[in-house]
Amino acid sequence: MRYVLFCMLVLTGAPAAARTLACGGTVAPGLAYPDVSGAWHGLEITLCQKIAGQIGARALFTPIMQDSDVPPPGRGRSVIFVPAGDIAPGYLPGPVIYNDNQAIMVPAGSKARDAAALANAEICVEPGSPEDFNLTAYFAAHKIALREFVFQETDEMHDAYVAGRCDAITARKSLLIGLRANEGRNDVILPDNxxxxxxxxxxxxxxxGWAALVAHTIKENTHGL
Structure with a gap:
């Protein structure tokens, strides 16, 4: 399912008349994620606030849900934080803030502790996706017998994994962390990259000058990451 959750979240207490900086970002624990009270935290939230402070603005954050076709906000002075391959035409790629490597997650009760232990296990993946390509290439390179359990829809794949219909699931690490958190599970993300x-x-x-200001602010607040 491709969708964008368009809800603007005020991150600072500036007066309503103050100008705003629109940010959009990938949703995942550690990057941008709400706590039990609904307050958002994470690296993207912090960077949005820091950049807004550079221009005397209040920060507004739009969650960009997985597999979005068009990343908001889109025009004017704004910033998005998305996977490099999802940067849309008309945007200038800036600094890397986090390496969201592809990983494999298994249920808490699984005995697998690395990908090699998943030989002939059923792994949930979207066919034809970059994750599918990487999974196939990794297992072939390491001579691990691969069995895929394929789904065309991300939500359907997540539901199947949670229901125990497959032995493992592969996706970007941030998405796996988010799935685990949303379901309140203690599943294990394997160390294989x-x-x-x-x-x-x-x-x-x-x-x-906008791209340069954003890049400088990020460097100052991520220790050059």
Whole structure:
């Protein structure tokens, strides 16, 4: 399912008349995620606030849900934090803020502690996706017998994994962490790295000096990551 959750979240207490900085970001624990009270926390939230502070604005954050077709916010001085491959035309790629590598997750009761232990196990994956390609390549390179359990829809795949219809699931690590948190599970993310998938900042093109200011602020607040 491709969808975007368009809900603007005020991150600072600036007066309503103050100008705003629109940020959009990948939703995952550690990046941007609400606590039990509904307050959002994470690296993307912090960076949005820091960048807004540079221009005397209040920060507004739009969650960008997985597999979104078009990342908001889109125009004017704004910033998005998305996987490098999802940066849309018209945006300038900026610094990497997090390497969201592809991983494999197994239920808490599984005896598997690495990918090699999943030979002939059924692994949930979306056919034809980059994750499918990386999974196939990784298992072939390590001579691990692969059995895929394929789904065309992300939500259907997640439901099947939670219901125990497959032995493991592969996706970006942030998505696996989010799935585990949403379901209140103690599932195990295996240490194998099936492929790098950096989360980058990106800014609309054509705004003089904006990309440089965003990049500098991120560098100052991520120790050059």
């Amino acid at each position: 099936l492929g790098d998938n950096p989360i980058r900042a990106a800014t609309p093109a054509g705004i003089s």
